[in-house]
Amino acid sequence: NAGVTQTPKFRILKIGQSMTLQCAQDMNHNYMYWYRQDPGMGLKLIYYSVGAGITDKGEVPNGYNVSRSTTEDFPLRLELAAPSQTSVYFCASTTFSGTGVDFGSGTQLSVL
Amino acid sequence: SQKIEQNSEALNIQEGKTATLTCNYTNYSPAYLQWYRQDPGRGPVFLLLIRENEKEKRKERLKVTFDTTLKQSLFHITASQPADSATYLCALTPSDSSYKLIFGSGTRLLVRP
Numbered sequence: 577n578a579g580v581t582q583t584p585k586f587r588i589l590k591i592g593q594s595m596t597l598q599c600a601q602d603m604n605h606n607y608m609y610w611y612r613q614d615p616g617m618g619l620k621l622i623y624y625s626v627g628a629g630i631t632d633k634g635e636v637p638n639g640y641n642v643s644r645s646t647t648e649d650f651p652l653r654l655e656l657a658a659p660s661q662t663s664v665y666f667c668a669s670t671t672f673s674g675t676g677v678d679f680g681s682g683t684q685l686s687v688l
Numbered sequence: 689s690q691k692i693e694q695n696s697e698a699l700n701i702q703e704g705k706t707a708t709l710t711c712n713y714t715n716y717s718p719a720y721l722q723w724y725r726q727d728p729g730r731g732p733v734f735l736l737l738i739r740e741n742e743k744e745k746r747k748e749r750l751k752v753t754f755d756t757t758l759k760q761s762l763f764h765i766t767a768s769q770p771a772d773s774a775t776y777l778c779a780l781t782p783s784d785s786s787y788k789l790i791f792g793s794g795t796r797l798l799v800r801p
Contacts, residue, residue, distance in 0.1 A: 580731075609789060618694075618777060618793035619732070626787050634788065666731050673786045674720050676734030 577602050582667050582680035589657040589687045597652040597683050599667030607670045608650040609677065610634075610642065612663040619666065625650055657687045690715040692792035694778060700798045707765040709795050711778035714759065716790075718780035721754055721761045726775045726794065740783065768799045
């Protein structure tokens with residue numbers, strides 16, 4: 577199993593541009609999450625999904641959108657990028673609530 | 689407001705000693721509490737999970753305790769080694785929102801040889 581795969585690893589955006597961060601898992605996990613981590617800080621939950629077609633907002637959803645058309649994929653869309661969205665983004669997945677979560681290696685995003 | 693708090697100051701200990709990290713929470717009723725390790729430039733790695741009806745969980749040199757009265761979890765690493773140096777994050781799943789996993793800000797552990 578490849579686990580949780582995130583692409584790209586690094587990206588620089590200009591203010592106002594849009595992009596999609598890709599996340600895929602090959603473990604048939606139902607639950608998937610997107611987090612952002614600012615320097616020296618913990619992880620903030622952006623969006624989560626409990627299965628294909630079901631998504632919900634986390635702690636900091638503003639400026640982001642998600643979709644979950646398949647069990648495997650959970651892309652995160654940034655519309656009109658702002659400097660405040662400069663961060664490291666982690667995607668994660670798990671089988672069900674009450675089990676440990678597997679994380680991807682992260683996408684480092686800079687908005688200039 | 690709801691908070692998960694971990695010591696922001698790094699914990700600096702001598703090799704061989706026991707490291708104890710603290711996670712306090714406010715205005716949550718956790719169904720589960722988890723601990724993760726994060727190395728620089730990497731994603732967090734799951735270590736241990738403890739349920740609301742459990743007092744203690746062990747795995748090799750790691751031990752987690754959970755006190756719902758104090759609203760606190762303690763994470764212990766016995767016989768610490770320099771390789772244990774990392775940031776340790778606690779995370780909880782609220783019992784009223786069992787799909788979420790909310791993280792604290794983490795505590796950095798430095799183990800001196």
